[in-house]
Amino acid sequence: MNKLQILVVEDDAPVRNLITTTLKAHKYRYLTAPNGESAILEASTHNPDVMLLDLGLPDMDGVDVIRKIRTWTNLPIIVISARSEDTDKIDALDAGADDYLTKPFSVEELLARLRVVQRRLAAMQGSQPAASVFTNGRLRIDYAAGCVFLGDEELHLTPIEYKLLCLLSQNVGKVLTHTFITQKIWGNSWENNIASLRVFMATLRKKIESEPSSPQYIQTHIGVGYRMMKVE
Structure with missing residues (x-):
């Protein structure tokens, strides 16, 4: 499998060197940019597969x-930033970031996030346009039929639960903010539905998770949103 080409946008030289040394050791190709202007130029010129982006440029x-x-592009963007407040994470994710790592970070976690992106890109490249069935572990969604199965058992979901599950499944590995989810599900009335979102997510988990208190499919990012995890 070809390794990704990664654009590293970081003005702090020691941090940039740590990231690029890690990427090189794991045979990733990479480009670097020390500021926002050069990041935009590199992204438009070289069309990288992933961007690792510091916010404090x-x-x-x-x-x-x-x-x-x-x-102009939906290339995956993983933010790596010292900003740790929920509002900073939400602003970045709502602007279009796919993931968020807080400094200081472990290189193992960074590599794990890159593997998630790589699996998602491989799935997108290998999927057929007419494909209408999503499979993740024992979970299977037949979009055309509007049915959900856990193993051989068909699950009975409410319309809102089904819409939530479909939205998460179509963004595997990506953190979706409360704002993004509620706008997609409820439209203009989203502001009054964040509490409802938590309720529906809890009932959905009871139906798809064997241990709702330790979910394997839907991960909560407290104060930010939710992410569907890829289950092997």
Whole structure:
């Protein structure tokens, strides 16, 4: 399998060197950019597979870089930032980031996040346009028939639970914020439905998780949102 080409956007030289040394050791190809302007130029010129993006850049905020990048490409963007407040994470994810790592971070966690992206990209490249069945571990969703199965058992979901599950399944490995999910499910009335989202997510987990208190399919990012995990 070909390794990804990764654009590392980081103005702090020691951190940038740590990341690129890790990537090189694991045979990833990489490009570097020390600021937002060069990041946008490198992304548009070289079309990398993934961007690792620091938010605290010297010439512009990383969130603005995400918004500009999103005007022409959906390349996966993993934020690596010292900003640890939930509002910072939500701003970046709502702008279009796919994931968020807080400094200091472990290289093992970074590599794990990259593997998630790589699996998602491989699945997208290998999927057929007409495919209408999603499989993740024992979970299977037949989009065409509107049916959900756990193993051989058909699950009976409410319309909202089904829409939530489909939205998460179509974004495996990606953190979806409360705002993004509620806008997709309830539209303009989303502001009044964040509490409802938590209730529906709890009932959905009871139906698809063998241990709802230790979920394997749907991961909670407290104060931020939810992510469907890839189950081997």
